[in-house]
Amino acid sequence: MFLTAGCGSVTARAPAPAPPSVQVWPAFDGKNARTDRGLVVRARGGTLGSVLAYAEGRPVPGRLDAARTTWRSDWTLRPGTEHTVTATATRPGAPSAVAVGRFRTRTAQRTFRVASAVPLPGETVGVGMPIILTFDTPVRDRAAVERALEVRAERPVEGAWRWIDDTRAIYRTKEFWPARQRVTVVAHLAGVRAAPGVYGTADHLLSFTVGRAQTSTVDTRTHQMTVRRDGRVAQRMAISAGMGTTHEYTTTSGVHLTMDKGNPVRMISPGRSKGDPGYYDLLIDHAVRISDSGEYVHAKDNVWAQGRVNVSHGCINSRPDQAAWFYAGSLRGDPVTITGTDRELEWHNGWGYWQLSWEEWLKGSALRRPAPATGTPAQPLPQR
Incomplete structure (x- = not known):
C-alpha cells in the first residue's frame, strides 16, 4: 500500500494591531510629583481626542502638538496640589483608550x-x-x-x-x-x-x-523743548540745561523716561555741605524726574536764561507755567530725548533702557x- 501526502494552502491571520494607549507624566497615584516639568500626556498608537486636567478644580491650561499625539501644560504645576487627568486616545477601527487618574505634587519647602x-x-x-x-x-x-x-x-x-x-x-x-x-x-x-x-x-x-503717546525732545544747543502728543506738537518750551562746567553739571544726552514727579521736590547739592562753594538746598516746583543722577524737568523763574543759555546744575528748567503744564500731563514712562551735550546717559541710570540697541x-x-x-x-x- 502506498500512502500519499497532499499539501494544502493555509493562510495565517495577521495579529490584530494593539489598541492605542495613553501615557501620563507625572504618573498617576504619585504623592511627591515634580512641579517644574509640567504635565505631559502622550498617545501611543493613535491620537489624543481630549485632555481634561484640573488642579484642585481649576483647569490646567495646555495644548496639543500639531500631530495631536502629545499634550503639554503651558506652565509648571502648583506645589502641594492634587491634580486630576482624563485623557482619551483614538485610532480609526480600534477601540478608544481612556486614562483617568490623579497625582499630588510635592510641597515647596x-x-x-x-x-x-x-x-x-x-x-x-x-x-x-x-x-x-x-x-x-x-x-x-x-x-x-x-x-x-x-x-x-x-x-x-x-x-x-x-x-x-x-x-x-x-x-x-x-x-x-x-x-x-x-x-x-x-x-x-x-x-x-x-x-x-x-x-x-x-x-x-x-x-x-x-x-496717549507723548514724546519730548530737548536740544540743549538751541535751548528748546518740544512736546508731541499722538504725533502733533502740543507745546514748545524755552529751556535752560546744565551749565556743563563739570561732569556733574552736564545734562545727559540720550533717551530718558519720566520716572516720577513731585511738587515741590527738595534738591540738595550732592557731595557738598552747607557753607561749601556751590552748595544749595532748594524746594523746586513741578519737578518731573528723568534719571537717577538728579535730573528733572522742572519750573524755574530764570526766564532770562531760558531759550538763551544753559545755567542749571544739570536739570532742564522752563517757565513756571509751562513746567506746570508738563508736570500735569506727564505719565511715568514718557520718553524725553535730550541731545547736544558730551555726557551720554548710561543705560542703567534710572530707566535709560532705550539707550541699548535691540541686539x-x-x-x-x-x-x-x-x-x-x-x-x-x-x-x-x-x-x-
Whole structure:
C-alpha cells in the first residue's frame, strides 16, 4: 500500500494591531510629583481626542502638538496640589483608550515670589514704559523663571526680558508701545524652580494701560523743548540745561523716561555741605524726574536764561507755567530725548533702557530671543 501526502494552502491571520494607549507624566497615584516639568500626556498608537486636567478644580491650561499625539501644560504645576487627568486616545477601527487618574505634587519647602512690580496695578503709563519685576530671593535658574513670564497686549508687540541682577528682570519692547491699550503681565511662578530647593507657590498678575503717546525732545544747543502728543506738537518750551562746567553739571544726552514727579521736590547739592562753594538746598516746583543722577524737568523763574543759555546744575528748567503744564500731563514712562551735550546717559541710570540697541538688550535675556507680547508661552516647557 502506498500512502500519499497532499499539501494544502493555509493562510495565517495577521495579529490584530494593539489598541492605542495613553501615557501620563507625572504618573498617576504619585504623592511627591515634580512641579517644574509640567504635565505631559502622550498617545501611543493613535491620537489624543481630549485632555481634561484640573488642579484642585481649576483647569490646567495646555495644548496639543500639531500631530495631536502629545499634550503639554503651558506652565509648571502648583506645589502641594492634587491634580486630576482624563485623557482619551483614538485610532480609526480600534477601540478608544481612556486614562483617568490623579497625582499630588510635592510641597515647596523654600519659596520665592514677586516682591514688587512696576508699573503699579491699574496705572496708566507712557509708551516707553518698562515692566520691572523684583523677586524676593536670588534667582539662579533665570531661564526657568523668564520662561514663566507672560506679557499679553491688546496689540501684540515684540519685546524681551533682561536681567539686571539676580533679583530683577526688566521687559522692554523693541519699539515704543502702541498707544491706548491694555497690557497684562502674568508671572506663572507656581511650581517654577528658581534655585535648588526654591520654588514658586503662587502666580502674580499685573495689568496696566498704555495711555496717549507723548514724546519730548530737548536740544540743549538751541535751548528748546518740544512736546508731541499722538504725533502733533502740543507745546514748545524755552529751556535752560546744565551749565556743563563739570561732569556733574552736564545734562545727559540720550533717551530718558519720566520716572516720577513731585511738587515741590527738595534738591540738595550732592557731595557738598552747607557753607561749601556751590552748595544749595532748594524746594523746586513741578519737578518731573528723568534719571537717577538728579535730573528733572522742572519750573524755574530764570526766564532770562531760558531759550538763551544753559545755567542749571544739570536739570532742564522752563517757565513756571509751562513746567506746570508738563508736570500735569506727564505719565511715568514718557520718553524725553535730550541731545547736544558730551555726557551720554548710561543705560542703567534710572530707566535709560532705550539707550541699548535691540541686539544689546537681548544679550541680557536668559533665553536670548525676543518674546512676543501675546497670550502664548514664551517657550515650551523642557521635555522629560
